[in-house]
Amino acid sequence: AQSVTQPDIHITVSEGASLELRCNYSYGATPYLFWYVQSPGQGLQLLLKYFSGDTLVQGIKGFEAEFKRSQSSFNLRKPSVHWSDAAEYFCAVGPSGGSYIPTFGRGTSLIVHP
């Protein structure tokens, strides 16, 4: 069965600094990979996804992620963080074929200092 590990429960950065959120997955084949963001009291919003092709994926709000098969990782990055980026970030992995049932990581809480 697939699994997702987000090793950092909390990440604190200063506004304007760069950001990298870690995600490692376990899956027997080529996975679908996702990053979602959840603001307080809101549902999850898709930032970006990887299915195949270019391993560097661009998403909304200036985020990008890179799929590294050799490291089983799909880390999320942003070059300059804004205070409005403070939220919970979830990495998810899904099957590469057939029905799509994602497995979510436990999330990383991003705190942005002014």
Place this chain on the structure above:
Amino acid sequence: EAGVVQSPRYKIIEKKQPVAFWCNPISGHNTLYWYRQNLGQGPELLIRYENEEAVDDSQLPKDRFSAERLKGVDSTLKIQPAELGDSAVYLCASSLGLAGETQYFGPGTRLLVL
């Protein structure tokens, strides 16, 4: 275009009482998902519908949880009787139903069982 609508947004009940949550997916989305999100965790799938058919309910605690999607549009998730451990956020999501298709999440219903 309206997103996924859920109601109520908040619910406080005493243990052993029944509770129901309602979800209206995005128009045209055939697949509907119910997730439970415990505090500090990622969402976990409870049940998935393809139109009116429940195609994956292996994680639904069937002794107390039930769900329906009678006309293949909106859906209701019920808990009877509720237990203290059911306190969580219940998220509804919908998608077009194709493999890997983006899920769109509602804001969730936050349940507190006293």
